[in-house]
Amino acid sequence: MSGNTSPIRGSDLGFKMTRRELFIGAAGLAGAGALLAACGGDKAVGPLSFGARTVDESPTKQLKALVAAYEAKTGNSVTYNATESNAFQNNLSQYLQGTPDDAFQWMAGFRMQFFADQGLLVDLSDVWDKIGDQYSESYKIASTGLDGKQYFVPQSWYPWGLHFRKSMLSELGIDPDGIYNWDDFMKMLDGMKSKGLIGFAAGDKGGWEAMGTFDMLNARINGYQYHVDLLAGREKWTDPRTAEVFKYWEMLVPYMNDNVLDLEWDGAMQLLLQRKAGAMLMGSWFGGNFKEQSDADYEDLWIIPFPEINPEHKRDTIDAPIDGYCVAKNGSNNDGGKDFLAFAGDMEGVQAMLDTGVPMTSANKGQDTSSYDAFQTQQLAVMAEAKYITQFLDRDTRPDFAGPVVGPAFQSWFKNPKDVNKILESLQAQWDALPPL
Amino acid sequence: MSSSATRPRRSRRRRAFSRGDRLTLSIFVGIPTLLHVVLVWIPAILTILLSFTYWTGINFGDITWAGLANYDNIVTKTPAFYDALRNNVIWLLWFGFLATPAGVLLAYQIDRQIRGHKLYQSAYYLPVVLSLAVTGIIWNFMLRPDGFVNGVLGRDIDNAISFFGNYDINIYVIMVMASWRHIGYIMLLYLAGLKAIDPTLREAAAIDGATEWATFRKIILPAMRPVNIIVIVITIIESLRAFDMVYVIYGTSAGLPILGILVFQNIAGEGASMKGAAYAVILFVLSIGPIIAYLRQQFREDVS
Numbered sequence: 001m002s003g004n005t006s007p008i009r010g011s012d013l014g015f016k017m018t019r020r021e022l023f024i025g026a027a028g029l030a031g032a033g034a035l036l037a038a039c040g041g042d043k044a045v046g047p048l049s050f051g052a053r054t055v056d057e058s059p060t061k062q063l064k065a066l067v068a069a070y071e072a073k074t075g076n077s078v079t080y081n082a083t084e085s086n087a088f089q090n091n092l093s094q095y096l097q098g099t100p101d102d103a104f105q106w107m108a109g110f111r112m113q114f115f116a117d118q119g120l121l122v123d124l125s126d127v128w129d130k131i132g133d134q135y136s137e138s139y140k141i142a143s144t145g146l147d148g149k150q151y152f153v154p155q156s157w158y159p160w161g162l163h164f165r166k167s168m169l170s171e172l173g174i175d176p177d178g179i180y181n182w183d184d185f186m187k188m189l190d191g192m193k194s195k196g197l198i199g200f201a202a203g204d205k206g207g208w209e210a211m212g213t214f215d216m217l218n219a220r221i222n223g224y225q226y227h228v229d230l231l232a233g234r235e236k237w238t239d240p241r242t243a244e245v246f247k248y249w250e251m252l253v254p255y256m257n258d259n260v261l262d263l264e265w266d267g268a269m270q271l272l273l274q275r276k277a278g279a280m281l282m283g284s285w286f287g288g289n290f291k292e293q294s295d296a297d298y299e300d301l302w303i304i305p306f307p308e309i310n311p312e313h314k315r316d317t318i319d320a321p322i323d324g325y326c327v328a329k330n331g332s333n334n335d336g337g338k339d340f341l342a343f344a345g346d347m348e349g350v351q352a353m354l355d356t357g358v359p360m361t362s363a364n365k366g367q368d369t370s371s372y373d374a375f376q377t378q379q380l381a382v383m384a385e386a387k388y389i390t391q392f393l394d395r396d397t398r399p400d401f402a403g404p405v406v407g408p409a410f411q412s413w414f415k416n417p418k419d420v421n422k423i424l425e426s427l428q429a430q431w432d433a434l435p436p437l
Numbered sequence: 438m439s440s441s442a443t444r445p446r447r448s449r450r451r452r453a454f455s456r457g458d459r460l461t462l463s464i465f466v467g468i469p470t471l472l473h474v475v476l477v478w479i480p481a482i483l484t485i486l487l488s489f490t491y492w493t494g495i496n497f498g499d500i501t502w503a504g505l506a507n508y509d510n511i512v513t514k515t516p517a518f519y520d521a522l523r524n525n526v527i528w529l530l531w532f533g534f535l536a537t538p539a540g541v542l543l544a545y546q547i548d549r550q551i552r553g554h555k556l557y558q559s560a561y562y563l564p565v566v567l568s569l570a571v572t573g574i575i576w577n578f579m580l581r582p583d584g585f586v587n588g589v590l591g592r593d594i595d596n597a598i599s600f601f602g603n604y605d606i607n608i609y610v611i612m613v614m615a616s617w618r619h620i621g622y623i624m625l626l627y628l629a630g631l632k633a634i635d636p637t638l639r640e641a642a643a644i645d646g647a648t649e650w651a652t653f654r655k656i657i658l659p660a661m662r663p664v665n666i667i668v669i670v671i672t673i674i675e676s677l678r679a680f681d682m683v684y685v686i687y688g689t690s691a692g693l694p695i696l697g698i699l700v701f702q703n704i705a706g707e708g709a710s711m712k713g714a715a716y717a718v719i720l721f722v723l724s725i726g727p728i729i730a731y732l733r734q735q736f737r738e739d740v741s
Binding site for chain 2: 403
């Protein structure tokens, strides 16, 4: 809490840390072997509770398997509480200040650092002493708070990229590997359109989905550094370079479904699943949803990096958010929470989740990548091409800006793309009006 | 003229309270008052104070004075505020000129026992037992892109009618949904009042040859004044405090900005700031202002 005296500098530091150094070279995931350090397994910690921030079928199956494996190993009983993810996010402040679960699911980066800084999370440095050698340095950085201690244990990550069905592209006679730059991409979209299909499935009813598109366009057009600086307030939304992003975005609009503001991410996914749309920019987490539908649908799914726009920046940046767990300080059993996370972060816990058969790209180095299916291997390849890794707009900028300001601004842009200058001016004005951190 | 006469009488009566009476009275008045102050007034006053500060809502030590900055931000820099204001005004006008009169009309017709009145009564009453959140869930099932209505029309999600996503019409879609419940609610209130009206009044009017409309306007409406006040106040409050149904459909995204959502969006979750408190104060003033003005005028008329 001592950081409160110089809050602005503190948060600025946070930005630099999360973004610049944030697991550059995270692609070094590949190292197989080197499993199982001594795992948690303290039997005396007693019953604890775990808060999941999902009610979806696939992740629930994984988390329940994790909990069951922990219970079987240690004999500690775990109460499993699940909350729908938006509701969980909205209530997190109150949750952490009230009577939270001992361990809960959360996200790395700014969002974790904020609550750690407020003293609501438990220092997990000793958990990292146990499991740290199973993670590459980049993950440790992403799990570290502004005070240099770890407050987070990573579970999994997923890249944001262009997803499509291989079968649909081959019907068009397009080789996915041939889609490298914007022109290739446009050619694909035209191909889809000429067949009466939606080229680029989009949904933004939730207000956050389109942020991924902005991230990628901005990074491709203006580069990683500009993107990071813009989100940290060091560049202006009114800069013509920012306006350029919307020029490209507008080129995509004719290829989008008409009801962007009526669909949430899963609606856009349905368009792809039902073969009504050719491509979608989204995080790869939804592979599980395809698999729920059928194995054939899952095997048809493919991802490539978002196409190059400015040759200077190639395809060097990717949004790859890390999900994981924290321990709540106000929980009744901090030791229990830590013990559980030591297990969840250990390869043994990860393996219990993988054994469910639900695809997951774990953050743990120990995950045997030779067992990856083709889609997961491709995710690694997409990741490996990127030099810079960002989390996601709403994890990389101030929460009081991302949700209440950027989300609605992008929605109003979809309503009328011609208003772009007005919207950007308003974004900048609202950034300038934010209270000092 | 009566004040000089009542005052001594009142004080005489107070002296007649026994100790037991006083104890009972202080418990019966004291506890609710205490609860009211603790649960309503203190949070309200704190919200007003906090709306002049910057704070993330976690550590008290982080509160810093902001003056009018939050209000300035809302009024001069936040386009969503004016969208929300517009939507709340549409809500109020719609309720005031369509839904509430429809409820009154329905109550009047049912009270006259038109054919099938039992059916109408239960059909319109049914939604009232549902909370607004449940109403929202039901309508969401009906109208979302993969919902019932689009299904019946044979539309898939790629060409579904965009009930919630088309910003030109979505407020009216929401208004239909909200009216579905509001009409029944007003009908119920009004019906209860109508039952209490002496039927001879109406008979007398009929004998004097008054038309239906004249009877309603000249006899029923004035006789229903206490209920009218309640209905008007409820209409204003319901329109301004609207939140649940919109939240169920849009969450905290700005799909349909209304003031209630803006309060929540800025005070819940990680983005918590006292801008949310400032929205709450604005909403409070907007709701309480017209109601106080209206009630004062009504009571003044009563006194004279």
